[in-house]
Amino acid sequence: MSYVRIAGFVTLLLRLLMAAVGPVWAAAPLPADQAFQLRAQLDEEEGIELTWSIASGYYLYRERIVVTLDGQRIRIAAKKGEAKDDPNFGLTEVYHGTGIATVPAELLPEKGRIVVTYQGCAENSICYPPISKTIDLATLLTEDAPATSGTEPSPPVRGGNEEKSGVPTWAPSSPGGLETEVGMLGGSVVSTTLAFLGLGLLLSLTPCVFPMIPILSGMLARAGGRLSVARSFVLSASYVLAMAAAYGTLGIFVAWSGENLQASLQTPLAVLAMSAVFIALALSMFGLYELQLPQSWTPRLVAVAGNKGSIGGAALLGFGSALIVGPCVTPPLAAALVYVAQTGQVLRGSLALFSLGLGMGLPLIAFGVLGARILPQAGVWLLRVKHVFGFIFVALAIWMASRVLPVALTATAWGGLCIAVGLYLDVPSLFGEPSWRPGKLATATSGVLALFYGCILVIGAALSDYGPLQPLISAGLVASAPDASVGGFQVVSNEAELDKAIDLGRKQGRGIMVDFSAAWCTECRLMERNIFAREEVQRQLAGMLLVRADLTHFDLSSKNLMQRFAVVGPPTVVFLNPDGTEIADARVVGDIGVDGFLNKIAKASGV
Amino acid sequence: MINPISRAGFLRLAAMSALLVIPKQARSGDGEITRDMILNDPDAPVAGNPDGDLTIVDFFDYNCPYCKMAAKSLEKIVKADGNIRLVYKDWPILAETSIVGARLALAAKYQDRYLPVHHALMDIPGYGISQEQMLEAVSKTGVDQRRLDADTAAHAGDILRLIKRNLSIAEAIGLQGTPGFLVGAYKVNQALNYDGFVKVVADARARAKSTK
Numbered sequence: 001m002s003y004v005r006i007a008g009f010v011t012l013l014l015r016l017l018m019a020a021v022g023p024v025w026a027a028a029p030l031p032a033d034q035a036f037q038l039r040a041q042l043d044e045e046e047g048i049e050l051t052w053s054i055a056s057g058y059y060l061y062r063e064r065i066v067v068t069l070d071g072q073r074i075r076i077a078a079k080k081g082e083a084k085d086d087p088n089f090g091l092t093e094v095y096h097g098t099g100i101a102t103v104p105a106e107l108l109p110e111k112g113r114i115v116v117t118y119q120g121c122a123e124n125s126i127c128y129p130p131i132s133k134t135i136d137l138a139t140l141l142t143e144d145a146p147a148t149s150g151t152e153p154s155p156p157v158r159g160g161n162e163e164k165s166g167v168p169t170w171a172p173s174s175p176g177g178l179e180t181e182v183g184m185l186g187g188s189v190v191s192t193t194l195a196f197l198g199l200g201l202l203l204s205l206t207p208c209v210f211p212m213i214p215i216l217s218g219m220l221a222r223a224g225g226r227l228s229v230a231r232s233f234v235l236s237a238s239y240v241l242a243m244a245a246a247y248g249t250l251g252i253f254v255a256w257s258g259e260n261l262q263a264s265l266q267t268p269l270a271v272l273a274m275s276a277v278f279i280a281l282a283l284s285m286f287g288l289y290e291l292q293l294p295q296s297w298t299p300r301l302v303a304v305a306g307n308k309g310s311i312g313g314a315a316l317l318g319f320g321s322a323l324i325v326g327p328c329v330t331p332p333l334a335a336a337l338v339y340v341a342q343t344g345q346v347l348r349g350s351l352a353l354f355s356l357g358l359g360m361g362l363p364l365i366a367f368g369v370l371g372a373r374i375l376p377q378a379g380v381w382l383l384r385v386k387h388v389f390g391f392i393f394v395a396l397a398i399w400m401a402s403r404v405l406p407v408a409l410t411a412t413a414w415g416g417l418c419i420a421v422g423l424y425l426d427v428p429s430l431f432g433e434p435s436w437r438p439g440k441l442a443t444a445t446s447g448v449l450a451l452f453y454g455c456i457l458v459i460g461a462a463l464s465d466y467g468p469l470q471p472l473i474s475a476g477l478v479a480s481a482p483d484a485s486v487g488g489f490q491v492v493s494n495e496a497e498l499d500k501a502i503d504l505g506r507k508q509g510r511g512i513m514v515d516f517s518a519a520w521c522t523e524c525r526l527m528e529r530n531i532f533a534r535e536e537v538q539r540q541l542a543g544m545l546l547v548r549a550d551l552t553h554f555d556l557s558s559k560n561l562m563q564r565f566a567v568v569g570p571p572t573v574v575f576l577n578p579d580g581t582e583i584a585d586a587r588v589v590g591d592i593g594v595d596g597f598l599n600k601i602a603k604a605s606g607v
Numbered sequence: 608m609i610n611p612i613s614r615a616g617f618l619r620l621a622a623m624s625a626l627l628v629i630p631k632q633a634r635s636g637d638g639e640i641t642r643d644m645i646l647n648d649p650d651a652p653v654a655g656n657p658d659g660d661l662t663i664v665d666f667f668d669y670n671c672p673y674c675k676m677a678a679k680s681l682e683k684i685v686k687a688d689g690n691i692r693l694v695y696k697d698w699p700i701l702a703e704t705s706i707v708g709a710r711l712a713l714a715a716k717y718q719d720r721y722l723p724v725h726h727a728l729m730d731i732p733g734y735g736i737s738q739e740q741m742l743e744a745v746s747k748t749g750v751d752q753r754r755l756d757a758d759t760a761a762h763a764g765d766i767l768r769l770i771k772r773n774l775s776i777a778e779a780i781g782l783q784g785t786p787g788f789l790v791g792a793y794k795v796n797q798a799l800n801y802d803g804f805v806k807v808v809a810d811a812r813a814r815a816k817s818t819k
Contacts, residue, residue, distance in 0.1 A: 029783045029796050063735075092734075119701070121784075125797040127671050127734070128784035129700035169794045 030055055031584065032128045036120055040140045047105035048135070050076075050116060051098065059084070059094040060120035064130065065101050068115045069108070077102045094120075111138050115145050192348065193355045200359020216368055219314060229369055236368025238311045240361030242318030248354030271400055278397035282390045318361075391421055411461030418454025422447045489515065489548040494557035495564060498549065502580040505545045511583075511604060512545045512576040516567050519552040523591050524571040531597050540601045544575075573597075575604035640779045645694075645789065650769045652695040652713075652721040655685040659692035661812055666777050666787035669708030669728045670701040670736055673798035674786040678729050680801040681788075684808060691808065695725065696773045698785060706770070707738050710759060711745050713766045717758040723748040791815050 029035070037053040050067075054060055062081040067074050078101035081093035103114065113134045121127040132145035216239055394417055402410040425447030492498045498514070505512040515532075517524040531537055551558045551570055561567075565574050565582065573588040586604035588597060646662050655663075665681060667674040685691045697713060699705030708728045715724040727744040728736075746752065759766070777787060780794060788795040790804075791811025799807065 031783060061734075121673065122797070125673060126784040126786060127668070127673060127701055130702075169796065 029122050029126050030058070032131050034585070035122065035128070036060055036118065036131065038116065038118070038133055038142060040135045040142055042140060043102075043105075045105065046102050047108060048103040048114075048137070048140070050101045050103065050135075052095065052100075052118065054095060054097055054099060054120070056097070057125075058120055058122050059096050060099045060118055062093040062095060062099070064117075064119040065099070066117045067101075067103055068117070069112065074103065074107050074114070077104065108137055113137065117145075192352055196352045196355040197359040200356040201362060202359075216317075216364055219317060233365065233369045234311060235314045236365040239314040239318035239368070240358065240364050242315035243361050244354045244357030246319045247357035248350040250350075250353060252350045275397040275401040278393045278400070282393035282397065286387060286390045387424070391417065391424075394420075408461045411457050415454045415457030415459075415461060418450045418457060420454075422449075422451030422454055425450065489546045491548045491550050492561075493550045495560050498547065498561060498564075501545060501547045502576065505576070505578050506580065508545070509578050510543060510545045511578055512547055512580075513541060513604070514547045514549055514565070514574045514576065516549045516551060516562065516565075516570045516572040516574070518550065518570045527571050527591050530591070531594055534594055537594065537597060537601070540598060540605070543605070573600075575600070640776050644772065645776055645780075648694075648769070648772065650765065651773075652716055652725070653692060654695065654722060655691045655693035656689060657692055659688075659690045661690065661791050661808060661815070662692045662694060662789075663791075663808075664694045664696055664789040666696045666698040666773070666782055666785060666789075667729075668697075668699055668701045668705045668785040669712075669731070669741070670699075670705045670734045671785040672732070672734050675729050675732065677786050677788075677798035677800075680799060680804050683801055684804040688808065695721075696776065697770060698773050698777050698782075698787070699770060700774070700777075701785060702735060704736055704738050704741065708736070708741050709770055710766055711741060711755070713769060714755055714759040714762065715745075715748075715750050717762060718751055718754050720748065720750045724750060792818075 035055045035058045039051045039053070041049045041051065043049050050065075052060055062078050065076065065078055067076050079095075079099070081095045081099070084092050084094045099118075108114070113136055115132055115134050117130050117132045119128060119130045133142050134145045135142050216236060219235065219239070398410060398413045398417060401413075405413075425443050490501055492501060502512060515524075517528075532541075549558075549561050551562065562569075565572075567574070571588075571590060575583045575586040577583055583604045586600050588600050592600070645664060663681070663685070665678070667678065681693070685693050697709035699709040712721055712724045712728060715721050724745050727748045728741060731740055731744055745755075780787075780789070782794070782796050784796070786798055788799070788807075790807045792814050793807055793811050795807055
């Protein structure tokens with residue numbers, strides 16, 4: 001389905017956005033064991049080969065690699081490293097990427113353990129204490145060496161258990177570290193603004209903006225043929241500015257409250273209310289009534305604007321649609337949240353979000369201006385255009401309400417809409433003069449098709465077997481996609497239930513995957529369909545306890561669930577050790593594709 | 608593939624929204640670490656403005672090249688700002704001689720010569736500094752050598768306990784390596800240049816203001 005492809009595109013763009021924001025927190029150092037990963041391999045002739053995989057931006061000192069057997073240092077053959085000559089350091093030899101050293105076979109007994117100690121730094125950032133690992137000569141099992149005890153303070157050997165203190169970490173967002181990194185967000189306010197403006201433009205190529213096009217054009221069409229180019233520019237601009245302001249306001253609220261405002265706007269009440277607004281707009285498009293501001297307001301507004309079509313109304317519509325219509329609010333919000341929280345600069349963060357919204361809206365302005373030219377000046381055609389938008393508004397209303405309404409009801413509504421469109425297209429030709437012009441013929445054919453599909457949908461809904469293509473699949477017209485529903489998830493909606501699940505995992509010694517999801521989260525549906533339903537993913541998840549944290553009803557308990565793992569919004573997948581602690585770096589935010597997800601599972605299961 | 612939001616990023620967010628200052632108790636139970644121990648350990652050397660509105664805690668090692676580079680910027684901003692209190696936490700973790708250096712500097716404190724000795728040791732560039740190099744650098748500071756030896760012996764237990772306290776504090780706040788800084792409520796586990804310090808100092812003050 002093309003929707004899936006489009007949503008995939010959104011995800012890609014958002015990842016670009018995230019990548020741009022990346023440098024803000026990329027500066028925090030990795031735990032030592034992630035920066036330097038040691039692997040031991042047995043070579044019958046040579047001995048034991050030690051290989052370090054070194055994260056990019058990190059290096060290992062060649063001369064600090066020490067191997068001991070029973071407390072005695074033994075000779076090793078370490079590959080030549082790269083010379084690092086720094087006026088501050090003097091000449092040293094270091095490994096980047098990979099380090100290899102061989103412990104000669106003739107020095108090693110059959111059984112026993114060697115202790116490997118090594119040490120490295122992050123380029124221009126920090127130096128780690130020596131890391132000690134024991135390697136069992138029989139099994140080559142590598143473990144943390146026990147910290148040597150004694151009166152002397154010894155270098156503590158620690159795992160990757162960072163951030164346990166809860167002290168907020170500060171990392172420079174601009175050339176603050178010794179390393180001069182130029183992040184997109186690092187520079188001046190101007191460059192930040194421009195960066196977000198560009199990202200907004202990219203986002204405007206996605207379905208985030210699609211729902212707004214009919215709203216805007218509907219608004220312009222309603223104003224009728226009296227629109228000058230300048231006027232439609234003013235209207236579109238105020239719509240877009242208000243939309244951008246909505247994002248900016250969101251940024252401020254988020255910075256202050258630290259909460260995901262979108263979640264509260266996605267409550268059934270808000271969604272249904274917006275849906276009702278669309279129905280009202282649709283009815284007005286069909287000419288049932290004219291939407292106008294109270295008489296007493298109009299003169300004032302007209303005096304200000306000097307023309308028909310209210311700027312205030314446009315702005316109101318823009319503000320509302322940005323907050324509630326766009327399915328893409330969560331990810332930019334998360335990005336801005338991170339940014340704002342990182343820098344602690346409320347205004348700058350909200351300015352960034354404002355420019356994001358502005359970028360998203362610029363094509364809308366172009367559309368509004370050009371659209372006004374393209375739209376015919378008056379006559380039957382304008383009426384037709386109004387009606388088309390009426391139908392689109394109804395479709396938007398159904399689409400929004402579908403997040404909170406039962407599927408059968410939604411399907412019936414879609415079916416009803418299709419039938420209505422079909423009748424609208426066909427009835428005039430039934431009663432009018434028979435005409436064989438291609439245009440009329442096409443219209444009539446689409447009408448028949450719409451009628452046909454509508455009926456199927458309604459019947460399908462009655463059988464409570466919903467999916468836009470489901471009726472066709474049953475009819476054998478379209479090949480069936482893999483089943484989207486995945487069993488095996490234990491659904492929890494509060495912390496007590498989650499604790500119970502974690503307890504179960506601990507008893508059974510199984511890792512846990514917690515999928516934060518909600519009925520209104522479209523991307524979660526995509527993940528279920530495209531990732532969780534895949535056979536290879538299911539195979540990898542087989543040993544794990546699968547838990548779904550349901551955030552559909554955004555209340556205190558779901559808020560607590562989110563806070564516990566610092567989840568900004570669904571979809572987020574968190575992997576837990578059997579003891580309930582989160583596995584570092586395995587967290588998944590948003591749809592990252594099957595391969596990305598499989599990688600994360602591999603990380604989570606320690607492969 | 609770029610990980611959209613790292614776990615650390617998320618935790619940082621959580622920490623920021625939940626904990627705006629260093630927790631009163633970073634670790635409970637035996638050997639508990641308190642905020643007071645981190646900021647006001649009576650044995651830990653202090654520089655800068657003792658009544659400054661912002662405290663920076665510096666965790667460093669005399670074998671850490673990046674500590675030495677960052678230290679110059681740090682000293683500079685403490686001086687330029689005039690309202691920063693600087694706490695030194697000797698954190699000898701990189702090499703055997705790190706402990707030698709820490710002992711020398713901390714023993715010099717008993718004759719009020721910690722800072723000259725500290726600066727002399729930090730001025731030896733690079734890593735893998737030998738004991739001889741350290742002793743030579745210290746002897747040039749004009750410190751009373753005999754007194755230094757006597758204090759090293761007499762206060763050996765106190766010095767060791769202080770170093771151990773520093774080790775557990777650094778572990779409790781989750782520092783990965785040297786250098787590490789606490790700037791107000793923020794933890795900075797990497798070397799910074801002067802601009803970096805200017806920024807974090809401003810951020811830390813802004814944070815302190817907003818939580819008041």
